[in-house]
Amino acid sequence: MSRTFRRKLAFESLESRRVLAGNVMAVVDGAGDLVITGNNASNHIKITPYVLEGVVQANAYVIESRLPGSPTNINGQATPVVVQNVTNNVLISMARGNDSVEVEDGGTGSPIQFAGMVRFIGAAGNDRLLFNEAIVNGDLNVFSGTGNDLVAVYQTNVLGETLISTGRGNDRVGLNEADLDDAAVVNTGGGRDRIGVHGSVVTTLEINSGAGNDTLGIGVNPAPLGVTWANLGVVTPTTQAFGVDADGLNVNTGGASDTLGVELSDVAVDAVFATGGGNDVFRYQDNTVDGSVRILGGGAQDTVEARRNQINGNLVIRLFGANDRLVARNNTIVGNGTLVGGSGFDTLVAANNTFNGSPFPQVLVGFENIIA
Numbered sequence: 001m002s003r004t005f006r007r008k009l010a011f012e013s014l015e016s017r018r019v020l021a022g023n024v025m026a027v028v029d030g031a032g033d034l035v036i037t038g039n040n041a042s043n044h045i046k047i048t049p050y051v052l053e054g055v056v057q058a059n060a061y062v063i064e065s066r067l068p069g070s071p072t073n074i075n076g077q078a079t080p081v082v083v084q085n086v087t088n089n090v091l092i093s094m095a096r097g098n099d100s101v102e103v104e105d106g107g108t109g110s111p112i113q114f115a116g117m118v119r120f121i122g123a124a125g126n127d128r129l130l131f132n133e134a135i136v137n138g139d140l141n142v143f144s145g146t147g148n149d150l151v152a153v154y155q156t157n158v159l160g161e162t163l164i165s166t167g168r169g170n171d172r173v174g175l176n177e178a179d180l181d182d183a184a185v186v187n188t189g190g191g192r193d194r195i196g197v198h199g200s201v202v203t204t205l206e207i208n209s210g211a212g213n214d215t216l217g218i219g220v221n222p223a224p225l226g227v228t229w230a231n232l233g234v235v236t237p238t239t240q241a242f243g244v245d246a247d248g249l250n251v252n253t254g255g256a257s258d259t260l261g262v263e264l265s266d267v268a269v270d271a272v273f274a275t276g277g278g279n280d281v282f283r284y285q286d287n288t289v290d291g292s293v294r295i296l297g298g299g300a301q302d303t304v305e306a307r308r309n310q311i312n313g314n315l316v317i318r319l320f321g322a323n324d325r326l327v328a329r330n331n332t333i334v335g336n337g338t339l340v341g342g343s344g345f346d347t348l349v350a351a352n353n354t355f356n357g358s359p360f361p362q363v364l365v366g367f368e369n370i371i372a
Contacts, residue, residue, distance in 0.1 A: 023072045026063050032087035032115075036063070038094040042125070043072045047090075048106030049113075050082050056108050059115060060084040066102050089116035089138065098147075100128035111135045117160060122149065126169075131156045139163070139182075144171070148191075153178045161185075166193070168210075175200045175244075188214065190254075197244050204248040211254040213278070219243040219263035242266065243287075253280065255298070262287060270294070270313070275302060284309065292335065297321055297342065306331055314338070315355070319346060319366075326367070328353055333361075341366030348372075 024045055025037045036045070044067045050060035064080035065071040074081040092101060099122060105112050117138030120129050123145040131140075131153045139160035142151050146167045152174040153162075162184040164173055170191045175184075177199040184202045186195060190211040197205070197218040209216060243265035250272045253260060257278035263286050270291035275282060277298045284295070285307040292313030295304060297320050304317060305327040314335035317326060322344025330352045337355035339348065340363065348367040355361045 024063075024074050026074055026081055026083055028083050028085055032059075032085060032089075034061070034083055034086040034090045036090070036092045038097070038099055040096040041072075042097040042099060043094060044100045045072055045074065046102045046104070047112070048104055049108050050084070051106070051108060056110065057084070058113075059086045061086065061112070062106070066100060087115050090114055090118045092118075092120045094120075094122050094125075094127065096123045096125050098126040098128075100130075102130045102132070103134055104130070104132040105134070111155075111157070113137070117141065120144070122147075130154070136160070142166075146189075148172075152176065157181070158184075163187075170194075170212075174198075175202075178202075180205075199242060200244050202244060202246045204250070205244060205246045206250045206252075208252045209254050209258065211256055213256045214253055214258045216251065216253070216258070216260045218265055219261060252276070257300075267291065272296075279303075283307075289313065292316070294318075297324060299342075301344075303327075311335070315361075318342075322346075325349070336363075337361030338363040339365075339367070341368070345369065 023039055023041050023043045027035050029035055044065060046064055046066035048062050050057045050062050061083055062080050063074050063083060071078045101120065103112060111133045113135045115137055118136050119141040121143045124147055126147045126149060127144045128150045129142060134156045136158045140158045140162045142164045144166045146169055148169045148171060149166050150172045151164050154176045157179040159181045161182045162180045165187040166189055168189040168191055171188050171193045173186055173188060173195045175197045180202045183204045185206045187208045188210050192212045193209055193214045195207060195216045243263055245266045247268045248270055249267050252274045253276050255276040255278060258275060258280045261283040265287045267289045271289050272294045274296040275298045277300055279300050280298055280302045283305045288310045290312045293311050293315050295317045300321045301323045302319055302321055303325045307329050309331045312334045315333045316338040318340045319326060320342040322342060324342050324346045327349045333355045335356055339361045345368045346366060347369040349371045351372060353359060
C-alpha cells in the first residue's frame with residue numbers, strides 16, 4: 001500500500017478560491033498557478049508529489065506541515081492537502097515569521113517536477129527554503145527578507161534562470177549538486193553570510209555578497225573556510241568531485257573582511273573575482289579556466305594564494321591595499337601574467353609557475369619583497 005493512503009488527504013479542486021483559514025492558504029487559480037500564502041505566524045510546510053495507487057500524478061502535489069509536533073494548518077486543517085491541475089507556476093509568499101518551505105521528492109525515487117517557474121517571497125524573519133531533488137521547467141526566484149535565512153538547492157535541475165536574493169542578516173546559501181541550465185545569480189545582503197557551492201553545473205554563476213565578514217567556499221571540501229554542509233543545512237556531498245562547472249564565473253565580495261576559496265572548478269570562458277574593502281583571504285587552487293582569470297583585491301591588507309591552476313588565457317592579479325601578500329605556486333598560464341601590488345610593503349612568494357612559456361610574469365610591479 002502506498003504511504004499516501006496511510007494519511008487522510010483533502011482535495012483542493014481547480015475551482016477553489018481564497019477562503020481564509022489556518023496559517024497557510026494553498027489554491028490553484030484559473031491560470032493553473034499554485035498560489036501559497038502564509039500569514040504573520042511562523043509557518044512550516046512541505047511540498048511533495050501526489051502519489052495515487054503507487055503512481056506519481058502529474059501536476060499534483062501534497063502540501064502538509066513539516067513539523068508534526070507544532071503543525072501548520074493548510075486551508076484551515078491540520079491534515080495534508082492535495083492540489084491538482086497545477087499546469088503553470090508555483091508562487092509562494094510568506095509574511096513575517098520564521099517560515100520554512102521544503103520541496104522534495106517525498107521518497108518516490110524520482111524528482112518532484114514543476115511545469116513553470118517557482119517563486120518564493122519571504123518577509124522579516126528567519127526563513128528556510130530547501131529544494132531537494134526537483135525539476136523546475138521555468139525560473140527559480142527566491143527573495144527572502146530581513147533575518148537569518150537559509151536557502152539550499154540540492155540535486156535540483158532548473159531549466160530557466162536562477163535568482164537567489166537574501167536580505168539583511170546572517171544568511172546561508174548552498175548549491176549542492178545542482179544543474180542550472182541558464183544564468184544563476186546569488187545576492188546576499190548585509191551580515192555574516194556563508195555560501196557553499198559543490199558539484200554544480202551552471203551556464204554562468206554570479207555571486208555578490210554584501211557588507212559583512214562573509215565566507216564563500218566553492219569546492220569539494222569548503223570546511224577549512226568555515227563553510228560546512230552541515231551548517232548550510234544541506235546533505236553532505238557524496239558523488240561529485242568538483243566545485244563548479246560553468247561557462248563563466250563572477251564573484252564580488254562586500255566591504256568587510258571576507259574569506260573566499262575556489263577549488264577543483266572548470267570555467268569555459270573567464271573568471272573574475274573582486275574582493276571589497278577589508279582584510280580578505282582568497283585561496284584559488286586546482287582549477288581549470290579556458291579563458292582568463294582576474295583577481296582584484298580591495299583597499300586593505302589582503303592575502304591571495306593561487307596554486308596548481310591551469311589557465312589557458314591571461315592571469316591578472318591586482319592588489320590595491322597596503323601590506324598585501326600573494327602566493328603563486330605551480331600554476332600554468334598559457335597567456336600572459338600581470339601581477340601588481342598595492343600601496344605599502346607587499347610580498348610575493350612565487351615558485352614553479354609558467355607565464356606564456358616564461359617563469360616570470362610579463363608585468364610584475366608593486367612588490368617590495370619577492371621570495372622566489
